[in-house]
Amino acid sequence: MSERPRETSARRDFLKIGGLGLAAGIAAAGTLNAQKAAAQSAPASVLRTVLSRGKLIVGTGSTNAPWHFENDKGELTGMDIAVARILAAGLFGAGRDAKEDLSKIEFVKQDPASRIPNITTGKVDIVIQFMTVSPARAQLVAFSRPYYVEGVAILTSSKGKFKTHKELIDAGRNAKASVLQNVDADQLVARGLPQAQVMQLDTQANAIQALDSGRSDAAVIDLSTVGWLVKRNPDKYLDSGFHYDTQLYSAAMRQGDPDWLQWVDTCLNVAMHGHQTQIYDAAFEEFFASQPPRRVPGFPKI
Amino acid sequence: MIAYVMGVMPFLWQGLLVTLAVSGLVVASSLVTGVLCGIGLVYGRWWISWPIRIYSDILRGTPLIVLIFLIIYGLPLLGVDFGNYGSAVIALAAFKTAHVAEIARGAIQSIHFGQTDAGKAIGLTFRQRLQYVIMPQAVRRFLPPWINAVADAVKGSALVSLAGIVDLTLAVQQVIGRTYDPLPMYLLGAAMYFIINYSLSLTSRRLEARFAYIRE
Numbered sequence: 151m152s153e154r155p156r157e158t159s160a161r162r163d164f165l166k167i168g169g170l171g172l173a174a175g176i177a178a179a180g181t182l183n184a185q186k187a188a189a190q191s192a193p194a195s196v197l198r199t200v201l202s203r204g205k206l207i208v209g210t211g212s213t214n215a216p217w218h219f220e221n222d223k224g225e226l227t228g229m230d231i232a233v234a235r236i237l238a239a240g241l242f243g244a245g246r247d248a249k250e251d252l253s254k255i256e257f258v259k260q261d262p263a264s265r266i267p268n269i270t271t272g273k274v275d276i277v278i279q280f281m282t283v284s285p286a287r288a289q290l291v292a293f294s295r296p297y298y299v300e301g302v303a304i305l306t307s308s309k310g311k312f313k314t315h316k317e318l319i320d321a322g323r324n325a326k327a328s329v330l331q332n333v334d335a336d337q338l339v340a341r342g343l344p345q346a347q348v349m350q351l352d353t354q355a356n357a358i359q360a361l362d363s364g365r366s367d368a369a370v371i372d373l374s375t376v377g378w379l380v381k382r383n384p385d386k387y388l389d390s391g392f393h394y395d396t397q398l399y400s401a402a403m404r405q406g407d408p409d410w411l412q413w414v415d416t417c418l419n420v421a422m423h424g425h426q427t428q429i430y431d432a433a434f435e436e437f438f439a440s441q442p443p444r445r446v447p448g449f450p451k452i
Numbered sequence: 453m454i455a456y457v458m459g460v461m462p463f464l465w466q467g468l469l470v471t472l473a474v475s476g477l478v479v480a481s482s483l484v485t486g487v488l489c490g491i492g493l494v495y496g497r498w499w500i501s502w503p504i505r506i507y508s509d510i511l512r513g514t515p516l517i518v519l520i521f522l523i524i525y526g527l528p529l530l531g532v533d534f535g536n537y538g539s540a541v542i543a544l545a546a547f548k549t550a551h552v553a554e555i556a557r558g559a560i561q562s563i564h565f566g567q568t569d570a571g572k573a574i575g576l577t578f579r580q581r582l583q584y585v586i587m588p589q590a591v592r593r594f595l596p597p598w599i600n601a602v603a604d605a606v607k608g609s610a611l612v613s614l615a616g617i618v619d620l621t622l623a624v625q626q627v628i629g630r631t632y633d634p635l636p637m638y639l640l641g642a643a644m645y646f647i648i649n650y651s652l653s654l655t656s657r658r659l660e661a662r663f664a665y666i667r668e
Contacts, residue, residue: 211629212618212622212626212629213622213625213626213628213629214629215629215630215632219626219629219630220463220626220627220629220630221630222630224462224463258536258616259616259617259618259622260615260616261613261614261615261616263614264614264615264616267521267525271525271528271529272528273528273536353634354632355628355632355633355634356634358632359632359633359634359635362633375632379632
């Protein structure tokens, strides 16, 4: 019988220990939350990380001219790469020559499907990979100001029956247009060539291949690609002259870092509208075979 | 034709080496882990064989691409990051391990249990039975399906291009991205994969002949 009370008190002690543990747990959780809040109120900006690292980590691709591709020497180049160079020049004060700027950039080659995951998991500081701005995407990442307005254009062959947009329109149902397969590919073609027959193919390269082989009379593709192809092969391809539909291309970053976003926007504004437009202009001419409009002093048009 | 191939080869060369390196790493590591898992499946106690069984069934029932993305993007959320190259190799090797384990299990189980009994009867230990009785016979049945799995690993390594690793597939796409002329490049890429895999199956035939002995 004498064992009983001791057993009870032992049980009570055990409960007390449990209670103490619980209290300690709650206290610990409290401090943890406070620490977390402190960390969230003053996050380290990617801007500081990049500056102290001395290198900018850019996510981009390597398989789409004129945006990001390897040139004949095997070097990564394109409009997206030029934008990365603009940022590197702004960050590290270089900008004298491309080699020096590019040495400050680490390119992470990625599939377009990896653009958002690589930002949210922090694998890259910024993604510059012909990324179309959309409200849905803007819920997941922070977009910079646009650095290009992409459109749709109609590529024709110099050996083809129909060369200009007017000839294609006049041909009506006799004209065949190849296009990248997509949910609204039919309507996309119809906005440019209302009566043409539509041939949907799995890649943009194959849509162009169809034009080459004479299976289609026109390829409905990105405006930038038309500019690039016509510049590279002026005796083979023609721009039929009709450009339509617009979409904004921006760089994308992690959300919740206003300093970094603000800096990138500022740097791009200066490179497109300010006093340091050399890199942007040279790339625009090299990759799109045209020139940006002349900047006019006075009222800011940005 | 030859001029064309010579012109693009410098761009594909590095990618080809990456494909060979990834395949080699995956094949070598999955051979070791897979055979151990196979032995565990056949001879292990339940606490060894069940986890392997569950692992193997889950991995074989998951698309490889999902597994690759899970390791590349899922693990960093838990604070583990092997980098893209490491993650892709680990995903491929983990996937291949499950297949090799099943191939090894089948090869071992196909050896009649009378062989084990005979081994026991002459007083061989478990290790000796494996080493001198079971394995030499199982190897012959293991080789043909394993070489298939190796060829599969070489082709499956093309998926690392989705992780941004410039292997042969991505190198081919890079050239297409510049020239917008896909057909010859795809044919060339296919030919290069075929040469790798055909030389593997030739090696397989020689190996099978080498192990097709019956020791008197």
